Amino acid sequence: DTGVSQNPRHKITKRGQNVTFRCDPISEHNRLYWYRQTLGQGPEFLTYFQNEAQLEKSRLLSDRFSAERPKGSFSTLEIQRTEQGDSAMYLCASSSDDRPPTYEQYFGPGTRLTVT
Amino acid sequence: AQSVTQLDSHVSVSEGTPVLLRCNYSSSYSPSLFWYVQHPNKGLQLLLKYTSAATLVKGINGFEAEFKKSETSFHLTKPSAHMSDAAEYFCVVSDRDDKIIFGKGTRLHILP
Numbered sequence: 001d002t003g004v005s006q007n008p009r010h011k012i013t014k015r016g017q018n019v020t021f022r023c024d025p026i027s028e029h030n031r032l033y034w035y036r037q038t039l040g041q042g043p044e045f046l047t048y049f050q051n052e053a054q055l056e057k058s059r060l061l062s063d064r065f066s067a068e069r070p071k072g073s074f075s076t077l078e079i080q081r082t083e084q085g086d087s088a089m090y091l092c093a094s095s096s097d098d099r100p101p102t103y104e105q106y107f108g109p110g111t112r113l114t115v116t
Numbered sequence: 117a118q119s120v121t122q123l124d125s126h127v128s129v130s131e132g133t134p135v136l137l138r139c140n141y142s143s144s145y146s147p148s149l150f151w152y153v154q155h156p157n158k159g160l161q162l163l164l165k166y167t168s169a170a171t172l173v174k175g176i177n178g179f180e181a182e183f184k185k186s187e188t189s190f191h192l193t194k195p196s197a198h199m200s201d202a203a204e205y206f207c208v209v210s211d212r213d214d215k216i217i218f219g220k221g222t223r224l225h226i227l228p
Contacts, residue, residue: 004159035218040220040221041220041221042206042218042219042220042221043160043206043218044218045215045216045217048215056215091159091160093160104150104162104165105216106162107152107159107160107161108159109158109159110159
């Protein structure tokens with residue numbers, strides 16, 4: 001069990017540029033989640049996948065944001081035309097459809113985005 | 117709708133004294149409740165979880181929490197604080213749809 005990994009760990013970009021982040025979940029986990037965490041706040045839910053299907057998207061996920069999980073394994077989160085307000089830590093988590101379900105999510109270290 | 121309220125944004129205790137971090141929740145269903153810890157520049161780590169079994173839940177590093185349905189609370193405690201406990205702690209509620217909601221966090225300061 002290598003845990004959830006995220007790349008890159010840090011990203012600095014200029015306003016208006018596009019960025020893409022990658023998340024590799026724990027291998028046997030079929031659920032994958034994206035969160036955003038700003039300074040002094042708890043993580044806020046963005047979206048989640050069950051296998052390759054994107055089942056829910058938060059209203060926080062504007063049209064500039066898109067997430068994919070094409071083969072039900074790793075996922076990417078893309079932000080187009082970045083704005084300074086997008087500066088945050090982007091967290092990925094994964095969980096398994098255990099029976100009984102525990103809804104326990106395992107988090108990656110996050111990708112810190114700074115938009116200048 | 118579910119929500120979680122962490123009653124203190126900062127808590128300071130002296131090393132060796134008890135820790136109490138307070139959390140109240142609201143949920144339409146029987147919730148699952150968690151406490152996560154986040155050390156600086158590190159990922160979120162699960163401390164403990166409540167999933168409708170025993171109401172007193174023991175976690176890692178000597179932490180425990182008690183689920184009190186009548187008070188809608190899930191406070192985190194530790195008998196004796198250690199310097200390494202200094203971190204941000206998040207109370208989390210999850211309903212049957214597997215969507216989790218984080219509280220705003222409580223920063224725990226340990227005084228020498």
